[in-house]
Amino acid sequence: MKYTMNAVFEAPPFVIRLAAGQHAATLAQRVVSVSECLAKAGMPTVRIASSVAPQPIFSGDWVATVWEYVPTVRDEPKPADLAAPLRALHRLDQLDVALPRWSPVEKFRRRLAAAASLPPQEAEELDQWSRDELGLSASDLLRDLHRRCDDAEEELDRVVWQLPWGVIHGDAHTGNILLPLPGDDAMVRADPLLCDLDGVCIGPREWDLVPTAHGATRFGRSRVDYQGFVDAYGMDLTGWEGWSILRGVRELQLVTSTIDALAGRPDVAGELAHRIRSLFSGDRRTTWRRYR
Secondary structure, eight states, rough: OEEEESEEEEEETTEEEEEEEEHHHHHHHHHHHHHHHHHHHOOSOBBBBBTSSSSEETTTTEEEEEEEEEOSSSSOOOHHHHHHHHHHTTTTOOSOOOOOOOOOOHHHHHHHHHHOOOOOOHHHHHHHHHHHSSSSSSHHHHHHHHHHHHHHHHHHHTOOOOSSSOOOOOOOOOGGGOOOOOSOOSOOOOOOEEEETTEEEEEEEGGGGGGHHHHHSSSSHHHHHHHHHHHHHHGGGGGTTTHHHHHHHHHHHHHHTTTOOOOTTTTHHHHHHHHHHHHHTTTTTTOOOOOO
């Protein structure tokens, strides 16, 4: 179904998510607990498959989580579809499970460290790609991105948040929303569900509003659709003084998210190079495309 940072397979009545590494294993264990707590709280989120236990499932370096398969409509989710589930989630101050405090730059640095520790052949491929596409060595590229991480942390310390901190999704874009097929009464639309719960944490609610605003300003998505989200949720980030900082953090996230996993993925590598060139040049008008 999808492969950006995790590989997601459809296997009705289940959906299976695969990841590798020690961090992935620790994260999967927390996500299972988070999913169970959100279900108990009646949140509009996907459900872990309770018939498959215990979870997560380990095999060598791999870890899998198994989820209930949700048949969905053919329509692409709109930004407004995010509003109701986010408003529901944002009513929670905490969960009955220990949640990390929002620390986005920590994740960026982890990806950069993974890229710096690739096996020799993949490291050589990364270096050649960086020289061919960006005109600098991989080590210079990673050094520059580390510096940008430092700058982002300093800028985040200066943000004056407008909303109180609480439970947030952490990566609330339209690719992480499901539109279930209606039930017996086809005239009644089923409520949208949030999926990909890896980023659930305690943090600023504004961060969950960034992807829709960024989609309209960087990915060329419909301004009308974005306004529909603003009207439904009740806040427009783009007129807030903290928006520029959060936009920069979001762009750093979208640049570092795949930098350690480019091998055998020419489409992803090409789009990443396009993003980095515009980021380094300070060009905020160039349109980015979704990873495929």
